[in-house]
Structure formats: structure tokens, C-alpha cells
Amino acid sequence: MSLCFRLVAVCAAALVLGACRAPAPADADAGTGAAGAVAVEEGVSVSDTWIRETPPTAAVAGGYLTLRSGADDRLVRVETAAAASVEIHEMRHDGGMMRMRELPDGVPLPAGAEVRLAPGGNHLMFIGPVEPMRAGAAIDATLVFEHAPRQDVRFEVRPLAGDAPAAGGHDGHAH
Numbered sequence: 001m002s003l004c005f006r007l008v009a010v011c012a013a014a015l016v017l018g019a020c021r022a023p024a025p026a027d028a029d030a031g032t033g034a035a036g037a038v039a040v041e042e043g044v045s046v047s048d049t050w051i052r053e054t055p056p057t058a059a060v061a062g063g064y065l066t067l068r069s070g071a072d073d074r075l076v077r078v079e080t081a082a083a084a085s086v087e088i089h090e091m092r093h094d095g096g097m098m099r100m101r102e103l104p105d106g107v108p109l110p111a112g113a114e115v116r117l118a119p120g121g122n123h124l125m126f127i128g129p130v131e132p133m134r135a136g137a138a139i140d141a142t143l144v145f146e147h148a149p150r151q152d153v154r155f156e157v158r159p160l161a162g163d164a165p166a167a168g169g170h171d172g173h174a175h
Contacts, residue, residue: 043069043070043145043148043149043151044067044068044069044070044073044075044109044143044145044148044151045067045068045069046065046066046067046143046151046153047065047066048064048065048066049063049064049065049153049154049155049156050063050064050065050155050156050157050158051063051064051126051133051139051155051156051157051158052064052119052133052157052158052160053132053133053134053135053157053158053159053160054129054132054133054160055132055160056132058129058132058133059127059128059129060125060126060127060128060129061083061125061126061129061133062119062123062124062125062126063078063086063117063123063124063125063126063139063141063155064116064117064118064119064123064124065116065117065124065153065155066114066115066116066117067109067114067115067116067117068109068112068113068114068115069109069110069111069112069113069115069145069148070111070112071111071147071148072108072109072110072111073108073109073111073145073146073147073148074105074106074107074108074109074145074146074147075088075106075107075109075115075143075144075145076105076106076144076145076146077106077144078124078141078142078143078144079141079142079144080126080139080140080141080142081130081140082126082129082130082131082133082139082140082141083126083127083128083129083130084127084128084130085127085128086124086125086126086127086141087102087124087125087127088102088103088106088107088117088122088123088124088125089101089102089103089122089123089124089125090102090103090107090121090122091120091121091122091123102125103122106146107122109145126139133157134157135157135158135159135160136157137157138154138155138156138157139154139155139157140152140153140154140155141153141154141155
């Protein structure tokens with residue numbers, strides 16, 4: 001048998017054996033709620049879930065998280081009993097002004113890329129909170145993806161003073 005033929009046979013055997021491997025177990029991530037994070041190869045990993053504390057009469061609250069998907073996917077909606085609705089928003093500079101708009105089709109999650117929904121950028125908008133969101137509380141929600149399974153998460157409510165965007169939230173932003 002030629003050396004080239006043996007090398008091809010060994011490589012083919014390695015590929016076949018690698019494909020027969022059992023899937024990796026799910027990773028646990030304390031910051032993501034009851035369901036925990038899912039291994040990237042199996043779905044979407046979720047981390048750093050938090051909401052900014054709201055004043056007593058606030059009509060909205062900003063929510064943030066980090067996502068990483070093992071395959072191309074999309075976060076299409078967020079469900080929670082803690083607010084009338086949740087929208088996925090984009091922030092961008094336009095003509096020297098920050099503009100915010102809803103992303104009705106959700107936010108894309110390219111395979112292997114980290115996607116951060118953070119102050120001053122893409123974020124979640126919890127509209128019509130049932131009650132004020134107080135620092136130290138936790139808000140349960142369900143993330144709904146285009147392909148990956150639904151995922152229950154818990155958002156930590158952080159103090160209003162922490163990690164505030166320079167523009168001071170959504171006041172003064174055009175929709």
C-alpha cells in the first residue's frame with residue numbers, strides 16, 4: 001500500500017470516528033437562570049443577563065445579555081410576565097443623533113460570534129413593567145430563537161447608577 005493511500009485511509013477513519021462521538025454535555029452558568037447555559041455546539045449560550053433598575057413611574061426598562069450560538073440563528077423574541085411586552089431594539093448614530101428602532105425580525109446570531117446586547121447598542125426594551133424593577137430583584141424571562149430551543153433565563157436587576165450609557169437611557173432618542 002502506498003504512503004499516500006494509507007494517509008487518506010487514516011484521515012477517513014478519523015473523520016468517521018469523530019462524527020460518531022457523543023455530543024458534549026451542557027455547561028452550567030450560574031448567571032443564566034434555571035435552564036443554565038447550553039454548550040455552544042448544541043444551541044445558544046447566554047450570559048451576563050441584567051436589567052437596569054427603574055424609577056417608580058418608568059414606562060420602560062433596558063435589558064442586556066450576551067449570546068453565542070454554535071450555528072447561525074436569530075433571537076426573535078423575549079417573553080416575560082414582568083412586563084406588558086419586550087422588544088429588541090437597535091441604537092445607531094444618524095445625522096449626529098442617537099436613534100433607536102425596534103428590530104421586528106430580531107437580532108442575528110452568527111455561528112461562533114459573541115453578540116452583546118448592551119447599554120448604548122442593541123438591547124432589550126421591557127415595555128410596561130408590571131411593577132418597578134428594584135436592584136437586587138430577579139426577572140424571569142424566556143428567550144425564543146429561530147432554530148435553537150427556547151431558553152429560560154433570569155435577569156439580575158442592577159442599580160440605576162451602574163453601567164449607565166452616556167446618553168442617559170432612552171430620553172431624547174428618536175424612534
